Amino acid sequence: MRLQDKVALITGGARGIGRAIALTFAKEGADIVVADVNLEIAQKTALEIEGLGRKAMALAMDVTDYIVVEEGVNKILDKMGKVDILVNNAGITKDNLLLRMSVADWDAVINVNLKGTFNCIKAVTRSMIKQRSGRIISIASIIGLMGNAGQANYAASKAGIIALTKTVAKELASRNINANAVAPGFIQTEMTAKLPEDVRKKMQEMIPLGTLGTPEDVANVCLFLASAESSYVTGQVITVDGGMVMA
Ligand code: NDP
Numbered sequence: 001m002r003l004q005d006k007v008a009l010i011t012g013g014a015r016g017i018g019r020a021i022a023l024t025f026a027k028e029g030a031d032i033v034v035a036d037v038n039l040e041i042a043q044k045t046a047l048e049i050e051g052l053g054r055k056a057m058a059l060a061m062d063v064t065d066y067i068v069v070e071e072g073v074n075k076i077l078d079k080m081g082k083v084d085i086l087v088n089n090a091g092i093t094k095d096n097l098l099l100r101m102s103v104a105d106w107d108a109v110i111n112v113n114l115k116g117t118f119n120c121i122k123a124v125t126r127s128m129i130k131q132r133s134g135r136i137i138s139i140a141s142i143i144g145l146m147g148n149a150g151q152a153n154y155a156a157s158k159a160g161i162i163a164l165t166k167t168v169a170k171e172l173a174s175r176n177i178n179a180n181a182v183a184p185g186f187i188q189t190e191m192t193a194k195l196p197e198d199v200r201k202k203m204q205e206m207i208p209l210g211t212l213g214t215p216e217d218v219a220n221v222c223l224f225l226a227s228a229e230s231s232y233v234t235g236q237v238i239t240v241d242g243g244m245v246m247a
Pocket of ligand 1: 016018063092183
C-alpha cells in the first residue's frame, strides 16, 4: 500500500484518465475526493472507490472559479482533515486552426486547463505548507512540449502548466512539497475517441511502441509521483507517450 491513508483530490476525476488515477490511488490505500463539473458521474466513481474499501467524496467543482475551488477545499479539510495529494487533471479541448479559432474558445481552454490548475494549487497550498508535506501532480500533454496544428489554445495551456509546475516546485521545495507534471501522448479516452479513424491511424504510426496508451498507463506514473518512491523528484515533466517525444 503505497498511499496508505493519504487524501488525494483529483479534478476531473469522474471519468477518463482522472477516474483511472482515482481508482489506482484507492487501490493503494488512499481516500479520494472526486471533484468534477459532472456531479452525477463523480458520484458513480466515488461509489466505485467505496467499493474498494476507501473513503470517497464526490464534489461539484468547476475549477475555473477560484471561489468555488476554495470553498471545495474547505469542505474537504472539514470532512477528510487534509489534502496530501492534488492531481490537476481537469482539461478540455476546443480545436481549430488559429485563424478560425474564436476568442471564446481560446479563453475557455486557457480557463479550464491553465487557470483551473493555478486555482487548485493556490487553494491547497496553505494547508500543505502547514502540514509540511504535499504532492502536486498536473496533467499536461506532449502537445505542450511540441505544439500541434489546430490546438493553439490547448498547446499554450499545457505549456503553461509545465512552466507553472516548475515555478511551484521551486517556491515550495523548502516546505517539502513536490510538484511535477505528467505529459501523456495519445491515450484511449472519450477525448481521443472523437477523432476520425484515419487521424487515429496516422497517430498510431507516429508512436514507436505502436499503440495508444491507456488511462492506467498515465495513472501508474501519477502513482509513482504521489508515493514516497519519488520523494527526490520535483519540477519534472514525465512523458507517457509510447516514445513519441524523445528529448
Ligand atoms: P475527459 O474529457 O475524458 O475527462 C475530463 C474530465 O474533466 C471530465 O469528467 C470533465 O467533465 C471534467 N472537466 C471538464 N471541465 C471541467 C472543469 N471546468 N472543472 C472540473 N472538471 C472539469 O478527458 P481525459 O481523461 O482524456 O483527459 C484528462 C486530462 O488528460 C486532461 O487534462 C487532458 O488534457 C489530458 N490529456 C489527455 C490525453 C488523451 O489522449 N486523452 C492526452 C494528453 C493529455 P465533463 O464530463 O462535464 O466534460
